[in-house]
Amino acid sequence: MTNPDFATGIGIAGCGRMGAPMLTALRATGFDAKGFDVRPPSDFGALAPHILPLPDFAAQLTTLITVVRDIEQTDDVLFGAQNLIATAPDLTTVIISSTLSPRYVRALRERVPPHITLIDAPMSGAAIAAKEARLSFMLGGDPQDIASHQSLFEVMGAHFHHMGAFGAGMQAKVLNNLLAASNTAMTRLVLDWADQSGIEERALLDLIHTSSGQNWLASGFEEIEFARDGWEADNTIGILTKDVASALDAAPDGADTALPDLIKTQIRALKTRPRKPPSSQ
Structure with a gap:
């Protein structure tokens, strides 16, 4: 069931082999989620109408899920080429679902303004699990923050493991x-x-x-x-x-x-x- 608090304003940055099926799963269950990718919308078939240009993506964004490849691309999304931390005026939550160094992830708390909630939520299961909405999420963050976003995770995954404070989910993921x-x-x-x-x-x-x-x-x-x-x-x-x-x-x-x-x-x-x-x- 869609949580009305998160029905709109959800954006996935990085709509590749994992991000695209995650976006599809969100939209299929009633979330008005949008995507952003450096590739043109024409590359995304049926998802094309929901892959937005950067200014439109930023303007609508309240909850950002990053599924890009690495630290360099994550930095671009948050602070660099896309700079969504500064250009998305209504951004309230950043969910890190890429697999990155836990040291880098923990250091984000000092770089992201304190009014923005941070959750690390890397996932496991490969593209087949993303397409079948049965990913395993390893979650790090404040328990109340994770609980308030659980409806998002539930439409993309089947297994949820709260590993501890922000950064603990990523630590568990790289060990896995x-x-x-x-x-x-x-x-x-x-x-x-x-x-x-x-x-x-x-x-x-x-x-x-x-x-x-x-x-x-x-x-x-x-x-x-x-x-x-x-x-x-x-x-x-x-x-x-x-x-x-x-x-x-x-x-x-x-x-x-x-x-x-x-x-x-x-x-x-x-x-x-x-x-x-x-x-x-």
Whole structure:
């Protein structure tokens, strides 16, 4: 059910593979949400009428959800090229849903005026979960602030974890993604080794799903859109290396970072995994 306090004035900055389905989910459940992206509206198909030019987006904005790629783009949205902190006169809430360094996120509180509520709400589940409105949100912020925005999260997701004060959601997300990166690197490695041993991919994935090696990537290998991708700077595998770097940026003082560093190297070395026809035997 739509919360009337947030029926209008909602904007998503960054309408890519995650932001676009999040915008679609909001609109499908009665929120008059709008989007902004550096790409032209013609790139967004049925969403095109709801992707606004920056001045119109800023003028209507009260609750901003950022789903851009990285710290540089987040800085552009908030303070730089788009500068919505200064140019959106009615802005009252900023929800950070990109995966970023927790250190950067916590420092936003000193840069954003105190009358603007800050919530960090990174999400997990890949594009398939965004399209099916079953994302997992890791939430950081004042409990009352999160409760007052819960109706937004509920139409985009299915699992909600309040991790603590502002920044705690992002800390939890980068730790979660560190595990996801390790699962990705190792799952792809064992599939390559299975190829060399003559074991069919589907047979091994079915085994993993019901055995001690079970993990998110292996269980969703056919649904997760990047499962077969090789590393490229601007694809999801590339983003995964950025997420490991974010986890490393927030590592405890004196922590042994050898394993995360190795995982980042292994992810960066991934090559595209082609589909292989099943054996006729």
